[in-house]
Amino acid sequence: GENVEQHPSTLSVQEGDSAVIKCTYSDSASNYFPWYKQELGKRPQLIIDIRSNVGEKKDQRIAVTLNKTAKHFSLHITETQPEDSAVYFCAATLDQTGANNLFFGTGTRLTVIP
Amino acid sequence: DGGITQSPKYLFRKEGQNVTLSCEQNLNHDAMYWYRQDPGQGLRLIYYSQIVNDFQKGDIAEGYSVSREKKESFPLTVTSAQKNPTAFYLCASSPINRVGELFFGEGSRLTVL
Numbered sequence: 001g002e003n004v005e006q007h008p009s010t011l012s013v014q015e016g017d018s019a020v021i022k023c024t025y026s027d028s029a030s031n032y033f034p035w036y037k038q039e040l041g042k043r044p045q046l047i048i049d050i051r052s053n054v055g056e057k058k059d060q061r062i063a064v065t066l067n068k069t070a071k072h073f074s075l076h077i078t079e080t081q082p083e084d085s086a087v088y089f090c091a092a093t094l095d096q097t098g099a100n101n102l103f104f105g106t107g108t109r110l111t112v113i114p
Numbered sequence: 115d116g117g118i119t120q121s122p123k124y125l126f127r128k129e130g131q132n133v134t135l136s137c138e139q140n141l142n143h144d145a146m147y148w149y150r151q152d153p154g155q156g157l158r159l160i161y162y163s164q165i166v167n168d169f170q171k172g173d174i175a176e177g178y179s180v181s182r183e184k185k186e187s188f189p190l191t192v193t194s195a196q197k198n199p200t201a202f203y204l205c206a207s208s209p210i211n212r213v214g215e216l217f218f219g220e221g222s223r224l225t226v227l
Binding site: 006009032034036042043044045046049089091093101102104105106107 | 147155162
């Protein structure tokens with residue numbers, strides 16, 4: 001089955017700096033890679049995703065890049081703000097009807113220092 | 115907020131007791147899931163269901179049971195056979211053709227005393 005590794009487990013940055021979280025996956029058939037953000041005491045929420053036919057996707061201050069050859073993908077947050085402080089999870093799956101589940105990384109706790 | 119509702123939010127149980135966690139969604143999603151969240155271990159799949167009256171084991175199904183009698187509902191029972199049940203449990207749903215786009219409930223924190 002799929003194995004997703006995520007690094008680092010914790011990350012502290014000064015407000016305004018950039019943050020990068022990296023994930024690797026093992027199954028070359030995986031083709032959908034979402035990122036979830038979980039603020040303290042709240043539910044995880046999908047913040048951005050990328051499919052394997054795309055190398056990069058941006059949404060305002062967040063972006064995700066995918067390197068299919070190397071089987072890794074990354075989340076980039078620019079101009080970080082205190083409200084970006086949360087745990088971020090990457091995930092991978094084979095995105096098709098009937099696919100069973102999403103394989104999650106172990107999470108990165110991001111702290112943005114004001 | 116609406117969408118997917120879990121209850122109770124906090125639950126305490128004594129060892130040897132079964133407990134049932136409720137999960138209800140009004141998003142008309144076909145697929146529903148139960149995840150367990152432990153510190154440093156991410157989200158691990160317990161059970162999932164893609165259609166009423168059918169469900170499949172996930173990675174850590176031992177000691178848990180589920181039912182899917184209605185599309186809207188996917189309750190999870192934590193049985194006394196689960197050796198380490200203290201955890202945060204998250205229910206989620208997704209459209210059947212977008213299985214990676216999960217909508218989560220707010221979670222249920224179970225503590226075994």
